[in-house]
Amino acid sequence: MHFPLKPLVPMVLVGLLGGQSVLAAEPESAASNATMSSNTTVVMLGTGTPVLKHERAGQAILVVVDKEMYLFDAGPGFVRNFDALSGKDFMPEDIYFSNDSVYGEMNKVFVTHLDSDHVMGMPELMLRPWVMGRSESMKVIGPKGVEAMTTNILEAYVDDIDHRLHGTQPANPDGFNVDVTEISETQVVHQDDKVTITAFKVPHGSWEDGMAFGYRVETPEKTVVISGDTRHEEALYEHFEGADILIHEVMSEGGVHQLPQDWQDYMYHAHTSTKQLAEIGDAIEPELLVMTHPLLFGQTDEQLREEMAGYYDGNFVLASDLAIYD
Numbered sequence: 001m002h003f004p005l006k007p008l009v010p011m012v013l014v015g016l017l018g019g020q021s022v023l024a025a026e027p028e029s030a031a032s033n034a035t036m037s038s039n040t041t042v043v044m045l046g047t048g049t050p051v052l053k054h055e056r057a058g059q060a061i062l063v064v065v066d067k068e069m070y071l072f073d074a075g076p077g078f079v080r081n082f083d084a085l086s087g088k089d090f091m092p093e094d095i096y097f098s099n100d101s102v103y104g105e106m107n108k109v110f111v112t113h114l115d116s117d118h119v120m121g122m123p124e125l126m127l128r129p130w131v132m133g134r135s136e137s138m139k140v141i142g143p144k145g146v147e148a149m150t151t152n153i154l155e156a157y158v159d160d161i162d163h164r165l166h167g168t169q170p171a172n173p174d175g176f177n178v179d180v181t182e183i184s185e186t187q188v189v190h191q192d193d194k195v196t197i198t199a200f201k202v203p204h205g206s207w208e209d210g211m212a213f214g215y216r217v218e219t220p221e222k223t224v225v226i227s228g229d230t231r232h233e234e235a236l237y238e239h240f241e242g243a244d245i246l247i248h249e250v251m252s253e254g255g256v257h258q259l260p261q262d263w264q265d266y267m268y269h270a271h272t273s274t275k276q277l278a279e280i281g282d283a284i285e286p287e288l289l290v291m292t293h294p295l296l297f298g299q300t301d302e303q304l305r306e307e308m309a310g311y312y313d314g315n316f317v318l319a320s321d322l323a324i325y326d
């Protein structure tokens with residue numbers, strides 16, 4: 001298939017008008033940040049679990065701040081959901097094609113952990129936006145092992161990359177590359193003139209300490225916290241504190257109790273039940289508590305919502321793919 005990529009210069013100009021370069025002219029101090037306005041939007045690009053559901057792509061949460069995109073996880077199938085965002089006014093302009101190309105602007109991803117339901121979409125994220133126009137390396141931040149994973153993905157697709165680079169199809173030379181940072185501690189992992197992102201360690205099953213993370217995203221307008229996959233521990237509350245939108249994994253309390261005891265023990269070692277999540281909500285009092293990654297164990301979505309409503313009086317939703325919160 002032949003894609004008529006436009007010349008580089010117009011792409012850069014549009015990027016400058018719509019992206020960070022304009023923002024970079026703004027003052028950078030924390031005090032001035034507090035008075036800056038921003039437009040922060042959360043898009044659930046994938047809300048699934050290892051259990052296959054046609055209506056839920058794998059885990060992927062997009063935070064868009066003044067048209068700059070920050071992606072958290074790259075679960076299987078999520079890239080297709082970008083298509084529904086073309087033309088939304090909070091998204092970057094479509095610049096390469098008349099539609100379905102906003103993900104050409106997708107240039108950074110923050111990985112919570114390396115369970116496949118969170119990273120099986122990585123090859124598509126690395127390669128498809130490049131074919132559709134991304135001309136810069138994609139930043140990848142995540143736990144130890146993410147470098148080997150991306151290196152091996154490039155190795156697996158070497159023939160595809162080679163024929164696009166050296167065949168007759170016009171292609172840019174850099175967009176398939178990755179710029180990887182591995183982390184193992186709670187730390188600030190990204191800071192620009194409007195957004196500070198802190199990775200914090202979470203306890204998730206038998207993953208070693210420093211191998212699973214949640215992310216706290218602070219903008220002048222909002223604080224969004226993404227739990228990643230984690231069991232319930234009060235020590236995490238300091239990272240949830242002040243969240244306007246708390247996006248947290250969940251499992252059905254009624255469902256998990258129907259499992260054999262060894263599976264129950266495993267699940268509580270790795271995940272957070274509705275009852276536990278209600279305790280978190282009561283302690284943190286977010287404006288909106290978003291349940292995602294629902295482990296149902298035979299329960300329905302509606303039963304999960306009813307269960308949660310029985311434990312929690314605050315404002316909550318069960319996320320579906322392409323739900324938007326702002």
Ligand SMILES: [Zn+2]
Nearest residue numbers: 049115117229
């Ligand atoms: Zn998971």
